[in-house]
Amino acid sequence: MDVLAGVSEESRRMITALEMTGGFRVLRRFQPLTKFADYESEQARAKAKLAMVVRSRATGSNPGRDKLLELGYVVVRFSAETGTVYEVDSVYAGTEAAAAVPEAALRAAGLTAQVVRGTAFDEARVNADAERCVVVICLNAETERHFLEARFPVFATKWFSSAKREAPWLEFNAEAPALGVLASSVGGYFLDATPVRPALLEAQVLVDLLARRTPDGAQVLRRELDASRVPSWRVWAVDVGADHKRALFERGYRWNDGASEDKPIKGWQRLVESLDAELAFLGAAVYAEPMSIPVEKVTGLERYSDRQGEVNVIPVVSTTGTPAGNSPRPEAGAGQPQPGQRSAAPAVASAAKAVAAAAPSSHGRHEQGQGTRGRERVAEAAEPDFPI
Numbered sequence: 001m002d003v004l005a006g007v008s009e010e011s012r013r014m015i016t017a018l019e020m021t022g023g024f025r026v027l028r029r030f031q032p033l034t035k036f037a038d039y040e041s042e043q044a045r046a047k048a049k050l051a052m053v054v055r056s057r058a059t060g061s062n063p064g065r066d067k068l069l070e071l072g073y074v075v076v077r078f079s080a081e082t083g084t085v086y087e088v089d090s091v092y093a094g095t096e097a098a099a100a101v102p103e104a105a106l107r108a109a110g111l112t113a114q115v116v117r118g119t120a121f122d123e124a125r126v127n128a129d130a131e132r133c134v135v136v137i138c139l140n141a142e143t144e145r146h147f148l149e150a151r152f153p154v155f156a157t158k159w160f161s162s163a164k165r166e167a168p169w170l171e172f173n174a175e176a177p178a179l180g181v182l183a184s185s186v187g188g189y190f191l192d193a194t195p196v197r198p199a200l201l202e203a204q205v206l207v208d209l210l211a212r213r214t215p216d217g218a219q220v221l222r223r224e225l226d227a228s229r230v231p232s233w234r235v236w237a238v239d240v241g242a243d244h245k246r247a248l249f250e251r252g253y254r255w256n257d258g259a260s261e262d263k264p265i266k267g268w269q270r271l272v273e274s275l276d277a278e279l280a281f282l283g284a285a286v287y288a289e290p291m292s293i294p295v296e297k298v299t300g301l302e303r304y305s306d307r308q309g310e311v312n313v314i315p316v317v318s319t320t321g322t323p324a325g326n327s328p329r330p331e332a333g334a335g336q337p338q339p340g341q342r343s344a345a346p347a348v349a350s351a352a353k354a355v356a357a358a359a360p361s362s363h364g365r366h367e368q369g370q371g372t373r374g375r376e377r378v379a380e381a382a383e384p385d386f387p388i
Contacts, residue, residue, distance in 0.1 A: 027190040030183060032204035034088045036211040048077040048086060049388060051221075052133040053210065055202040056144050059105040063146035070095050070109050071121060071148075072200030074207045075129055080388040083222025085211035090129060093200035095119045096151075110196025123152070130154045134387040135225070135300070137161045139179065139206055145304040156307075159300035159387050161228040163206055168223040171214045182209055186220075229386045232303065233275040234296035237286060238267035244286045251281065262306050265294050283319045291316045299386070 007015070007028075018024040039045040054073040060066030075089040097116040106112060130136070131154060138144040141162035148155040164177040174185045179202055183191050186209050191197060210221040236256075237248055248268045258266030272278045275295065282293070295314040302309045 027184055027188060030187070030189045030191055030205060030208070032201070033208065033211075036085045036087065036208075039086055044079060045086075047080070049080045049135075050089060050133045051076055051078055052130060052136045053203050053207045054136060054138045054144065054148070055199040055206065056138075056147060057109040057199060058147045059101055061143070063150050066105075066147075067098075068096065068121075068147045068151040069101065069105060069116070070111065070199045071126070072198060072203045073129070074200075074203045075133060076207055076211075078221060080134075083219030083225060085207065085219075085221055088207070091200060091204075092122070092125060092129065093198065094121045094126075096121045108196065110194070110198070121151070126152055127154050130158060133158065135159045135161055135228075137163055137206070137210070137224070139163050139177075139202070141165075141304040146306070149305065156305070157301075159228070160304055161224055161300060162304060163210065163224060166224045166227040167210070167220055168214055168218075168227075171216070171223075179205055186212060225388060228300050229388075230273070232271055232273055232298040233278070234269055234271050234298060234309070235275070235278045235282070236265050236267045236269045236294040236296070237282060238265070238293055239291070240268060240286060247285055262308050264308070265311070267294075271298065279314070279316055280319070283316045287316050287318050288320045289318050291318070 015026045018026055039048070052073050052075050054071070056068060056072070057070040058066045059069050072091075072093045074091050077086045077089050078084060079086070095111065095116045096119055098120070101113065101116060106116070130152065136148075136155065136158045138160065139162070141160045142165075145155065145160050167177075169177050169182060169186065172186045174182055180191055183189055183205055187205070191205065210224065212220050214220060214223060237253060240248065245268070251270065253268040253270040256263050256265065256267060256269050258264050263269075270278070282291075292313045292315045294311050296308065297310045297312070299309070
């Protein structure tokens with residue numbers, strides 16, 4: 001992508017001369033594009049998929065109380081094989097304020113009461129666009145997905161990806177996944193110095209960044225989708241003695257009382273990227289005899305939401321007294337306890353009705369650093385429910 005497209009030859013020479021001194025880097029003002037690459041063939045055009053790149057703002061940070069205030073998105077056509085972004089299919093920008101909006105929320109969104117009063121989202125348009133797309137990409141899906149689903153239930157059926165966590169920004173040595181930082185370090189341009197940028201403009205910036213290539217030549221979007229397709233696992237350590245609780249807490253496990261419908265299993269739980277390593281840890285440090293525990297699979301259909309995902313009972317092979325890490329990984333769903341093996345089935349039996357009633361999903365918030373999710377495991381085969 002030529003960031004100097006449209007710049008005169010004389011200006012190009014001046015920019016080159018400045019940058020060759022090593023003391024300057026010239027940035028240009030961001031201008032949204034509608035086309036990023038040519039289709040390789042008519043077959044490629046016919047096979048192109050649609051992705052919705054979203055930025056949104058709400059009246060607060062509590063999805064149960066606050067409302068979606070501003071929504072901007074860009075629907076783009078892309079290659080599922082290579083991750084090449086071809087062109088913009090459609091764009092949308094809107095606000096909604098059925099009731100008075102707190103002044104602090106308006107300031108945070110860069111809006112005024114006069115601008116938003118009485119406005120409403122084009123619900124039919126948003127629903128139709130979401131239905132057409134195979135993936136929804138947000139900068140901060142960890143927070144944005146909750147508000148999108150609360151306002152537009154269609155988003156609960158979509159595969160979500162978080163550019164903040166799953167795109168390969170670290171390969172560009174970006175200091176932080178903040179949009180302004182990424183614009184200069186990855187895109188080579190600057191954004192106008194306004195307190196708050198419109199949501200649509202930020203979505204357009206994110207599209208531009210996803211359409212670029214990494215330093216080794218891979219498409220940024222392809223790398224993000226590769227990371228997104230790798231499942232995470234919520235591991236539930238149940239029937240644990242008091243002498244092991246400290247080890248679980250220091251490992252990152254947190255207690256769940258099983259009282260909520262979306263997390264009905266009672267026990268210590270932790271979301272992990274490597275199921276192999278976690279089963280080995282439990283077998284070496286927690287369980288002194290064979291044990292079967294609930295393991296919840298988390299994919300982009302549930303990730304960053306509060307819904308429970310597919311739960312299987314998985315055996316843990318105790319390796320107490322032997323080197324950890326030698327525990328074979330069982331097939332998900334093949335967790336029938338063997339003779340002499342304790343089972344966590346009672347712990348999940350009480351949750352069966354809640355699991356069956358809910359769409360497969362999970363409380364998919366993550367704590368790892370930006371741009372790292374699934375990077376070490378992207379060579380794994382795509383999950384059967386991955387939509388691309």
